[in-house]
Amino acid sequence: MKHTVQYFKALADETRLRIMALLLTSGELCVCDLTATLQLPQSTVSRHLSYLKNAGWVNDRREGVWIYYTVAAGNNMKRHLADVLKERLPELTSVADDIKRLASLADGARCA
Amino acid sequence: MKHTVQYFKALADETRLRIMALLLTSGELCVCDLTATLQLPQSTVSRHLSYLKNAGWVNDRREGVWIYYTVAAGNNMKRHLADVLKERLPELTSVADDIKRLASLADGARCA
DNA sequence: TTGACACATTCGTCTATCCGGATATATTCT
DNA sequence: AGAATATATCCGGATAGACGAATGTGTCAA
Structure with a gap:
């Protein structure tokens, strides 16, 4: 039960929902991509990623200087929630804007 | 988006998840049923019901002295979330215990 | 080894929310 | 009106979590 509450916390x-929407849509993103897309300070993005990781929502993987985040596989409850999020979050205008903004970043040169 | 964040908040x-599970399972319950089932102070239960109502998760209906709460109908996001909750929350032991405890209350004389 | 870059963590501050006893309100019955 | 019951709200105190600038850590290349 404690874990379930933690999932919802x-x-x-708002920022963490935007992050989840981007990861669910794009599969895998590094912190600089997220920071550029969300247009928030890097420390803020990193802090929220840390929170999501502790809650079991995401995994990270280092590749050289970059750290890539993905949505973690999970138990029934979590998988079903992720399905709902993936389907419904893009209906929100701010999420849709994020997805567009991410797509418009130059592919090779996303991270300054 | 603000509304969506509010749904998740x-x-x-834990208490509000337990309440949602009971309402999703039983359809309609008054505050005294919930208080007896959750074994929490009445002010605590009432406060959480108020929070759920403000967030748009439940509706209330007065019938004499009692106020009955039900899960509110909602948009796509909310309906899908409610479906997941209804299906998955009873898998948690504390929720299953609540459901048993509610069932064991004498039907006619639930409210002291 | 020095610099540059990506990322994480620390820090002080501020706001939201939790708790539960006490109290207020609404309704019904006599 | 007055008492009893169900529910809501108030209160003070405690904790969690958000923010962003500054600083720490890890990696690579020259």
Whole structure:
């Protein structure tokens, strides 16, 4: 039960919902891509990623200087929630804007 | 988006998840049924019901002295989330215990 | 080894929310 | 009106979490 509450706490924040939407849509993103897309300070993005990781929503993987985040596989409850998020979050205008903004970043040169 | 965040904030608490599970399972319950089932102070239960109502998760209906709460109908996002909750929350032991405890209350004399 | 870059963490501050006893309100019955 | 019951709200105190600038850490290349 504690874990379940933690899942929802992790989703109870606008920035973290935007991050989840981007990861669910794009599969895998590094912190600089997320920072550029969300247009927020890097420390803010990193802090929220840390929260999502502790809650079990995402995994990270280092590749050289970059750290890539993905949505973690999970139990029934989490998988079903992720399905709902993936389907419904893009209906929100701010999420749709994020997805467009991410797509418009130059592919090779996303990270300054 | 603000509303969506509010939906999740409302679910980011153990007591409120337990309440949602009971309402999703039983359809309609008055505050005294919930208080007896959850074994929490009445003011605590009432406060959480108020939070759920403000977030748009539940509706209330007065019938004499009692106030009955039900899960509110909602948009796509909310309906899908409610479906997941209804299906998955009873898998948690504390929720299953609540459901049993509610069932064991004498039908006619639930409210002291 | 020095510099540059990506990322994480620390820090002080501020706001939201939790708790539960006490109290207020609404309704019904006599 | 007055008492009893169900529910809501108030209160003070405690904790969690958000923010962003500054600083720390890890990696690579020259």
